[in-house]
Amino acid sequence: MNDFTFYFKMGWSHIISKDALDHLLFIAALSAPFTIRQWRPLLLLVTSFTIGHSITLVLSSTDVIRFDTSWTEFLIPVTIVIAGLIAYQASPKQNNYSYRALLAVFFGLIHGMGFAGSIRFMLASSQKIAVPLLGFNLGLEAGQVLVLMVILLMAAGLTKMGIRASYFTKGIAFLAIIAGLAMCISRYPL
Secondary structure: OOHHHHHHHHHHHHHOOOOOHHHHHHHHHHHOOOOHHHHHHHHHHHHHHHHHHHHHHHHHHOOOOOOOHHHHHHHHHHHHHHHHHHHHHOOOOOOOHHHHHHHHHHHHHHHHHHHHHHHHHHHHOOOOOHHHHHHHHHHHHHHHHHHHHHHHHHHHHHHHOOOOHHHHHHHHHHHHHHHHHHHHHHHOOO
């Protein structure tokens, strides 16, 4: 199997797996306030998150920066709680895309730190990191787009059934906040 395919599958499973609950909650909270008609700006938000994630992976895999994993593992659910709080207060008609895109990049930097240590060791033996990182990030993006589509289709389906979009948004946001807080408590570095 070539490097690109291997790392694409790794990026895909980084979000599409039972171990990716933190990532799934974050993407769900990020996308919950949006309607299916707003898929383009939402796709840009998810891509902004991937860009932040990619920056951290590049800097870490080239050994420019290193992070204390215990604090990173704590900060990841903090981003979930913040994304949930923002989603809970959001209105689908009043989305500030620039602000959310910057926040998505910043949160991507934090989430990227969580995986940076693992991928650094796998890439250390390879002198060429461009293809593996491209494969990983494209796999990650593909997985995020799938999650995004599922969330948008669920929201659209519930709306067609007569359930207000704001109920769906608040439900996803509340779930993200509660689960994120539980993760914060369990991951707090002592």
